[in-house]
Amino acid sequence: MTDLDDKARAILRLNDKGGYTLPTHGLYPYQWNWDSAFAAWGFATFDNPRAWDELDTLMASQWPSGMVPHIIFHKVDPGYFPGPDVWGTGQTPPTSGITQPPVAATMARLVWEMDPDAGRDRLAALYPKLLAWHRWWHEVRCTHGPAAIVHPWESGRDNCPDWDIGMAGVDGSSVGPYTRRDTGHVDPDMRPTKEDYDRYITIVEFGRNCGWDDKTIVDEGPFLMSDPGTTFVLLRAHRDLAVLGQALGHDVSQIEEWAAALRSALPQIWNPALGAYDARNLRTGAFANVLGSGAFLAYLAGAGNTELDTQLMRVWDAVSYGIPSADPEAPSFHSRKYWRGPSWPFLNALLAIGFTENGRADLAERLRAETEMMLQKHGFWEYFDPLDAAPCGGADFTWTAAIWLTWARHKPDSEMKGAA
Ligand code: GLC
Secondary structure, X not given: OOHHHHHHHHHHHHOEOOOOEOOEOOOEOOEEHHHHHHHHHHHOOOOHHHHHHHHHHHHOOOOOOOOOOOEEOOOOOOOOOOOHHHHOOOOOOOEOOOOOOOOHHHHHHHHHHHOHHHHHHHHHHHHHHHHHHHHHHHHHHOOOOOOEEOOHHHHOOOOOHHHHHHHHOOOOOOOOOOOOOHHHHOOXXXXXXXXXHHHHHHHHHHHHHOOOOHHHHHHHOOOOEEOHHHHHHHHHHHHHHHHHHHHOOOOOHHHHHHHHHHHHOXXXXXXXXXXXXXXXXXXXXOEOOOOEHHHHHHXXXXXXXXXXXXXXXXXXXXXXXXXXXXXXXXXXXXXXXXXXXXXXXXXXXXXXXXXHHOOOHHHHHHHHHHHHHHHHHHOOOOEEOOOOOOEEOXXXXXXXXXXXXXXXXXXXXXXXXXXX
């Protein structure tokens, strides 16, 4: 155990609000959906019951439709915008009205495999909720084939260039007055622009005005795009959910059908001109023509190919610290602006899982070592400049600490013995 291990555990404890974890104090003062799934994985390295608690509090806010919201506003904090009043979802506790990439089943599987006996009852209680969420994805958001998002925030890669063409079609000019809070916590130049924010809030207002009706939002909402990242996370999570279901003795043929349908839709998000998977505006059919980390999540779902390998190595070799969230050779690249270039440790962890499973342990180790270097230099920041490892965004970040404990820290030989 090293000093950094202790610090990482201390961050999880610091951000623990009792059953749920904040991504970081200040900037993100609530429970976030996919952040919580990674927090569970991190907790499982030293407190297995606490890991299950995290997944339980997340799924406890599931909507009757099966949707699991991207933010749960357990205790109102005026330091965050848009808060519960802006979303107006009428849930208790209040929640946002959109979702986030469904990585929870994948993380639940990792947590469960770390102690199957201790986790069996917890998993059995969680399973029907995960199943309902996956059904919601299949029935509500995969109607065009690949997984569709109705707000850039649903992708978890909020302002990546993938969404620029969809956002261009959103008229943010009539949004009411509001005050952002994020730019009071971190350097505004690292955050999305005012024009982006006007559009983000306009999409939220549409959802609120139609009572968060799924069908209206998908059919008529201001924004609808296929997201490669969410598609691959979902495809992978279907597989993990099926493994969990089988372990519990359930019939998982329906999950397998959802996965097969999703896999057969992948050609729709393959852009031959780009030589990669690509986001697509479902209102117009147009490709984004942007290479980003969403495409590389294909490896997590076992959907890589040699053309994608070429793109991966091109963008990775252009930087020094991990895989950049957007193409360093594209004009939209910005090495410190959130999802328009920076390296995100938790995303590197997902990509490395994919590399290992696809027989590329060498790539997984390179990615781990580069990520380890960033964290050793600066600690557990939200994200990093991939060119010089400069720390960016919020400090003491939950999922960065979690993936240190689970993946990024170098494991001495003594800890490797007996490891699978
Ligand atoms: C930002 C990120 C998103 C994350 C959230 C909380 O919105 O883009 O992926 O879940 O912050 O950390």
